[in-house]
Amino acid sequence: MNINHMYKAFCFSILVMLGWGCGSSITYPAISETDAENYHPGQFVWHDLATSNPTGAMKFYGDVFGWEFETLGSGDDLYHVVKNQGKPIGGIFQLAEKYGDKSEWLGSISVLDLNAAVTYNEVRGGKTIFQISEFNGRGKTALVQDPQGAIVALLRSSTGDPEIGPGMNNGWLWNELWTTDLDSSLDFYKGLVQYNAEKVEQAKAPYYIFSRDDKKLSGVIKNPIREGRSAWMPYIKVENVDEVVAKAEAAGAYIMMKPDKGIRNGKVAVLIDPLGAQLTVQEWPIEN
Structure with missing residues (x-):
C-alpha cells in the first residue's frame, strides 16, 4: 500500500468530527496523582484517542500494549479510560457515526493561562475548534488547531501536572x-x-x-x-x-x-x- 495514500487518508481534516464535549456526569481521571499542584508548562500531560470505533481501538491497544480500560458514563455518553499497569494514561471517546471511519490521537499540553493561550493561537492565525470547557476531575481545556494545521488540546489541570520523564514501558x-x-x-x-x-x-x-x-x-x-x-x-x-x-x-x-x-x-x-x-x-x- 502506498504510504502517501495512507497518510493522506489519515490527514483528513478532523475539525468537524470530534465529539469533544462529554457529559457533566462523568468524573475524569486526574492528570496528576499528587496534591502538590506542580505545573510544567509545555509538557504533554494527557492523550485522548478520538475514534469511530472505541471497541475496536480497545481490542487493538489491549492486544499490542497490554492496556486495560475502564468505561465511565452511560448510554451514548461514554469515556473509556486507558490504563497501563493500573495507572490512567489516556482516554478513548466516540466520534459521531456520520463522520465515517476516522481516528486520531490528541495530545494535551499544559498551559498556565488557558485564556491567554487560546487568544494567542487565534491572533497568530490558528483556530479554536472547541472553546474552553471544564471537565470534572481534570480541569479546563480547549481544543485548537495551530496556524500550521496541527490539532492539540491546551489544558490547565485542576490537580497539577505529572512528573516529567519517560515512565513505564507501554506508556x-x-x-x-x-x-x-x-x-x-x-x-x-x-x-x-x-x-x-x-x-x-x-x-x-x-x-x-x-x-x-x-x-x-x-x-x-x-x-x-x-x-x-x-x-x-x-x-x-x-x-x-x-x-x-x-x-x-x-x-x-x-x-x-x-x-x-x-x-x-x-x-x-x-x-x-x-x-x-x-x-x-x-x-x-x-x-x-
Missing part, C-alpha cells in the same frame, strides 16, 4: 510535531508556551528539541510525508520494538516505517493503527 515517551512549515512552527510554539528550541546538530534532517526550564519536552521536524498536514505524533515507550511491530501488524496495523538500523539504531517504528490513528513506538534508552 507515553515523547511527542513530535511533524510540520509543513518548520520555521513558522518553531516561532509559534516559542510564543505559545515559551519553549526554547535547540537544533540537534547530528540529525540527518533538521530536527529541533522544544524545552523549558532545562527540561526536554518535545521534538519538531519537517513533515517527511509528501502532502501530509501538520500533526503531533505521539510516541509509546516499548521494551522490544520488533516484537511490538509484529504484534501490531498481526492485529491489523499498517507499518509506515519499519525498524531500520540506520534510524535510531533500529529501535523505532511508525505505525497507523487499524482505525487510522498514527503513533510511533520506540525503545528507550537507545543503546548502541
